[in-house]
Amino acid sequence: MDTRTLFRRNPDLLLEWDDDSGSVLVDSRSGRKFVAKPELVDLLGRLDGPLTADELNARWPHQTDADTTRTLLERLASAGIVRHDDKEDTEPAADGLTPYERACHAGAGRGPLPGTRRGTPPPARLCHPEATGTVPLPDARDLPSRALAEVLSERRSVRDFAAEPVPLMLLAAFLDRSARVRGYLPPRSYEQTQRPAPSGGARHSLEIYLVARDVEQLPPGAYHYDAFDHALHRLSDWNDDLAALQHRTITLPALLNEAPPAGLYLASRADRTGWKYAGMALSMIYRDTGCLLQTMCLTATDLGLASCPTGRMEVPVSAPFLQPYEQRLLHVGNLALGLPDPAATTTAPTPTELPAGA
Structure with a gap:
């Protein structure tokens, strides 16, 4: 055997803890699992680059002789725990994913874990008892709507906003059409709701x-949208922390010249999805986020609002108005919202004409 054969650890391996087996190595690509004794974990830790059996033997405190170490490495290579360091194996993964991303994808593909749907499901409604006020949103159901084909053809991510506030009536219509609860689905005890975006x-x-900087008839600040009562619950006045949050999550990642009049901060109460889909819940939440953002973008286009989604996520939740919920919520997305700047060169939707007196 060539004594210059190089070995390296499988870059797809992740180390997990199992209640029954202790530490476990998981191949994130194949899904295979291996009991990881401390000596094996130590060996893989020292195999931090392409090494020969002689080189590894010299730095591994459990070594006996190079031939024994070489035999061990070949057995580990056969199992897929280490790899021979040839050109094919040293090239980056074709899918461009990290081991953590591949493990998440593999988990989603295997479906939910056994034992889901046990106990009482989390409620579909999240209340904020600390809210300092409630703003009922106006009924905007009579605002006109355009043909779907026209809306689809005009949808754009718009980054130029007019220097004027967002009309409250348009904001109300936007939230009503994209996110308002239409009712519960049976069985009622499962806490399943019907809403415009699929989940x-x-x-x-x-x-x-809602992080409202400039919305008509709405004091600047942070609000929670109550999708059941179609109302906004005030959580915070406008302050430097809100401005910084909007800059980090919307203005900067969307490459905007200035902050938008309004921004939406999307957070997931993950245990709602985990109750039914434990093991693949995160994947489901990401899909739900995409569905909601697309529904919001199309709704904004229909109403003549300018919108631009961003995928910036902060871990843990950094919104100052959500500090009491840091362990219960996941930040999953954002949306800039405002009226389009008519002077911008980008094709922008035409704002919906409001009825007289609105």
Whole structure:
């Protein structure tokens, strides 16, 4: 055997803890699991680059002789725990994913874990008892709507906003058409709701928070959208922390010249989805986020509002108005919202004409 054969650890391996087996190595690509004794973990830790059996033997405190170490490495290579360091194996993974991303994808493909749907499901409604006030949103159901084909053809991510406030009536119509609860689905005890955007298992884990800088008839600040009562619950006055949050999650990642009049901060109450889809819940939440953002973008286009989604996520939740919920919510997305700047060169939707007196 060539003594210059190089070995390296499988870059797809992740180390997990199992209640029964202790530490376990998981191949994130194949899904295979291996009991990881401390000596094996130590060996893989020292195999931090392409090494020969002689080189590894010299730095591994459990070594006996190079031939024994070489035999061990070949056995580990056969199992897929280490690899021979040839050109094919050293090239980056074709899918461009990290081991953590591949493990998440593999988990989603295997479906939910056994034992889901046990106990009482989390409620579909999240209340904020600390809210300092409630703003009922106007009934905007009479505002006109355009043909779907026209809306689809005009949808754009718009980054130029007019220097004027968002009309409250348009904001109300936007939230009504994109996110308002239409009712419960049976069985009622499962806490499944019907809403405009689809959600896996009708779990609808996403909560919508409005960061309002310039909205008509609305004091600047942070609000929670109550999708059941179609109202905004005030959580915070406008302050430097809100401005910084909007800059980090919307203005900067969307490459905007200035902050938008309004921004939406989407947070997931993950246990709603996990109750039914434990093991693949995160994947479902990401899909739900995409569905909601697309529904919001199309709704904005229909109403003549300018919108631009961003995928910036902060871990843990950094919104100052959500500090009491840091362990219960996941930040999953954002949306800039305002009236389009008519002077911008980008094709922008035409704002919906409001009825007289609105």
